Amino acid sequence: MTEQKNFTLAVVPGDGIGPEVIAEALKVLDAVSAVHGVTFDRTEYDLGAKRWHATGETLPDAELEEIRKHDAILLGAVGDPTVPSGVLERGLLLKLRFTLDHYVNLRPSKIYPSVGSPLANPGEVDFVVVREGTEGPYTGNGGALRVGTPAEIATEVSVNTAYGVERVVRDAFARAQARPRKKLTLVHKNNVLVHAGHLWKRTVDAVAAEFPDITVDYLHVDAATIFLVTDPARFDVIVTDNLFGDIITDLAAAISGGIGLAASANINPDRTAPSMFEPVHGSAPDIAGQQKADPTAAILSAALLLDHLGLTEAAAAIEAAVTADIEERTGAVRTTAEIGDAIAKRAAG
Amino acid sequence: MTEQKNFTLAVVPGDGIGPEVIAEALKVLDAVSAVHGVTFDRTEYDLGAKRWHATGETLPDAELEEIRKHDAILLGAVGDPTVPSGVLERGLLLKLRFTLDHYVNLRPSKIYPSVGSPLANPGEVDFVVVREGTEGPYTGNGGALRVGTPAEIATEVSVNTAYGVERVVRDAFARAQARPRKKLTLVHKNNVLVHAGHLWKRTVDAVAAEFPDITVDYLHVDAATIFLVTDPARFDVIVTDNLFGDIITDLAAAISGGIGLAASANINPDRTAPSMFEPVHGSAPDIAGQQKADPTAAILSAALLLDHLGLTEAAAAIEAAVTADIEERTGAVRTTAEIGDAIAKRAAG
Ligand SMILES: CC(C)[C@H](C(=O)O)[C@@H](O)C(=O)O
Numbered sequence: 076m077t078e079q080k081n082f083t084l085a086v087v088p089g090d091g092i093g094p095e096v097i098a099e100a101l102k103v104l105d106a107v108s109a110v111h112g113v114t115f116d117r118t119e120y121d122l123g124a125k126r127w128h129a130t131g132e133t134l135p136d137a138e139l140e141e142i143r144k145h146d147a148i149l150l151g152a153v154g155d156p157t158v159p160s161g162v163l164e165r166g167l168l169l170k171l172r173f174t175l176d177h178y179v180n181l182r183p184s185k186i187y188p189s190v191g192s193p194l195a196n197p198g199e200v201d202f203v204v205v206r207e208g209t210e211g212p213y214t215g216n217g218g219a220l221r222v223g224t225p226a227e228i229a230t231e232v233s234v235n236t237a238y239g240v241e242r243v244v245r246d247a248f249a250r251a252q253a254r255p256r257k258k259l260t261l262v263h264k265n266n267v268l269v270h271a272g273h274l275w276k277r278t279v280d281a282v283a284a285e286f287p288d289i290t291v292d293y294l295h296v297d298a299a300t301i302f303l304v305t306d307p308a309r310f311d312v313i314v315t316d317n318l319f320g321d322i323i324t325d326l327a328a329a330i331s332g333g334i335g336l337a338a339s340a341n342i343n344p345d346r347t348a349p350s351m352f353e354p355v356h357g358s359a360p361d362i363a364g365q366q367k368a369d370p371t372a373a374i375l376s377a378a379l380l381l382d383h384l385g386l387t388e389a390a391a392a393i394e395a396a397v398t399a400d401i402e403e404r405t406g407a408v409r410t411t412a413e414i415g416d417a418i419a420k421r422a423a424g
Numbered sequence: 425m426t427e428q429k430n431f432t433l434a435v436v437p438g439d440g441i442g443p444e445v446i447a448e449a450l451k452v453l454d455a456v457s458a459v460h461g462v463t464f465d466r467t468e469y470d471l472g473a474k475r476w477h478a479t480g481e482t483l484p485d486a487e488l489e490e491i492r493k494h495d496a497i498l499l500g501a502v503g504d505p506t507v508p509s510g511v512l513e514r515g516l517l518l519k520l521r522f523t524l525d526h527y528v529n530l531r532p533s534k535i536y537p538s539v540g541s542p543l544a545n546p547g548e549v550d551f552v553v554v555r556e557g558t559e560g561p562y563t564g565n566g567g568a569l570r571v572g573t574p575a576e577i578a579t580e581v582s583v584n585t586a587y588g589v590e591r592v593v594r595d596a597f598a599r600a601q602a603r604p605r606k607k608l609t610l611v612h613k614n615n616v617l618v619h620a621g622h623l624w625k626r627t628v629d630a631v632a633a634e635f636p637d638i639t640v641d642y643l644h645v646d647a648a649t650i651f652l653v654t655d656p657a658r659f660d661v662i663v664t665d666n667l668f669g670d671i672i673t674d675l676a677a678a679i680s681g682g683i684g685l686a687a688s689a690n691i692n693p694d695r696t697a698p699s700m701f702e703p704v705h706g707s708a709p710d711i712a713g714q715q716k717a718d719p720t721a722a723i724l725s726a727a728l729l730l731d732h733l734g735l736t737e738a739a740a741a742i743e744a745a746v747t748a749d750i751e752e753r754t755g756a757v758r759t760t761a762e763i764g765d766a767i768a769k770r771a772a773g
């Protein structure tokens with residue numbers, strides 16, 4: 076448990092439904108903070124599409140250094156159809172994840188019986204994906220030559236280091252150790268991407284020797300997608316690279332109650348910089364500003380934030396409030412704010 | 425329609441369940457060939473794990489040149505746990521696909537009402553994935569330095585050219601044009617893999633101008649996995665790169681009757697080398713030699729082979745026989761050979 080009572084929080088609402096869902100997450104955070112005797116001194120950062128259109132800036136270094144001084148970051152969503160694809164994602168979201176060394180991108184999946192699943196018989200699903208956050212095909216290495224001509228060539232380089240792979244694999248093993256089923260599945264494609272894949276496999280095998288009570292399993296990413304729809308209950312902790320993690324966590328969200336419930340934590344386990352918490356969903360510009368977005372994923376991300384700061388009781392209060400709210404969902408349409416209100420009331424109660 | 429009546433076929437049964445399912449595919453091929461007055465002069469190539477253990481060879485160039493002389497190739501499955509991961513996949517399967525310029529990897533998905541799906545409400549699913557087969561992260565570019573040390577670095581380079589992307593995109597548009605719904609979805613990750621992603625997007629936009637009656641759509645690969653479980657009926661033709669195609673076609677197979685039914689064609693549309701037909705499933709060493717494998721995917725791959733050779737009636741006879749067989753499946757266990765026998769009888773009848 077932490078002794079700290081007063082925290083600083085950088086808030087990046089971002090684009091599309093980001094501001095709406097973040098408003099509800101802050102509402103809930105305020106409600107539980109009051110009860111648990113903690114405060115969050117918040118600074119909002121106006122980053123995203125509007126800022127880019129106005130100034131051409133995505134995330135100036137000086138502002139990044141300001142953000143870095145906070146205890147944690149809460150982010151809504153990034154990306155807008157009026158901005159060339161990649162500008163905000165690479166220049167803002169990935170710049171935060173990479174510069175602040177968020178090498179553990181944590182994405183839990185759970186099926187709430189009352190929410191249901193597109194799967195006919197999902198079974199009991201409760202797993203967590205530990206997605207590497209600072210390497211792989213996300214590094215931005217690569218480039219293009221003779222763009223726009225018939226001789227164009229474009230490359231993307233997946234960069235994987237022993238340093239980067241080992242630290243995230245160790246984190247995943249430690250998480251598996253703390254869970255009742257003690258099972259870890261490495262997901263990669265080491266029959267094709269042999270250089271990166273063998274580094275991952277060798278690293279998992281080496282670290283496994285230090286965790287003799289963990290059952291270790293390997294799946295190619297294509298086979299993993301099959302099991303995620305035919306037998307998702309088999310998974311406990313999954314560790315995987317940045318791109319495979321991106322893909323399978325959206326699928327995991329889809330089979331377990333939908334992207335409206337999927338929370339994530341971009342963690343710097345060494346605490347050399349603040350960690351960042353954000354829903355898995357995107358900015359959903361088609362429904363932005365209409366109070367149609369489900370803020371639950373953002374609210375659960377705030378719970379992950381509290382947990383990371385050692386405020387485990389406050390985190391548990393949010394989780395319990397969300398579970399209770401979800402269990403009583405009837406299918407009646409509620410606004411984004413109504414869902415936030417209901418969860419805030421329970422979390423504080 | 426072709427005038428040709430006598431064809432040559434190179435057969436690569438491969439590893440695991442490969443030989444068992446190929447035996448049934450050939451049984452069915454023989455049955456329909458007899459009825460439709462065509463012959464297949466077959467040569468079997470002993471390639472795969474056994475050969476590698478005995479000789480260290482995966483696919484000698486001289487043998488590849490022999491295989492190249494045939495009208496088509498039928499392949500079972502490649503890969504075995506006793507061989508280091510990647511040796512057979514890269515040295516045999518991918519060597520065939522790349523050297524014979526199989527740039528269209530065609531993977532149809534259809535839900536047969538009687539087979540069911542792990543999805544509660546899949547809707548009417550009938551789409552085809554056009555997976556690029558000769559570029560992307562599958563090229564084998566990249567490498568590793570200081571392997572096995574804490575300073576190891578491993579890279580995988582995705583290579584994408586205007587030449588390679590345009591030809592597969594054109595093929596996909598032509599297929600969409602020939603289908604009633606006339607819809608094409610590009611799947612990529614152009615908000616992160618901006619160099620390759622923008623080349624794909626620009627190419628699709630350019631070719632789209634020549635196909636004004638095709639509805640064109642774009643999805644990030646992560647979002648595509650969500651729609652594949654929440655609304656697979658939305659898809660008609662999907663065009664995507666080699667790795668994303670690998671991942672989403674396994675998922676597509678899983679939601680539509682399982683990997684036991686998923687057929688594929690590695691096509692060289694320019695016919696400068698023989699095309700290759702194979703089930704999407706792997707070698708499944710755990711059930712190999714036990715007559716437990718479903719040969720339907722291999723049998724449907726033989727139908728794709730006939731279709732590619734212009735033997736459309738013979739192809740349709742196999743497809744009809746498979747559909748009828750599937751519709752009468754009761755859940756009773758049949759051996760691999762029993763399923764092959766039943767389909768062969770219908771196809772010839
Ligand atoms: C918006 C995009 C860059 C991001 C990613 O690919 O990581 C998103 O899909 C996610 O999963 O957080």
Ligand SMILES: CC(C)[C@H](C(=O)O)[C@@H](O)C(=O)O
Binds near residue numbers: 266267513514670706
């Ligand atoms: C065996 C493997 C190399 C292959 C691939 O990745 O292409 C397989 O998964 C497939 O989809 O045909």
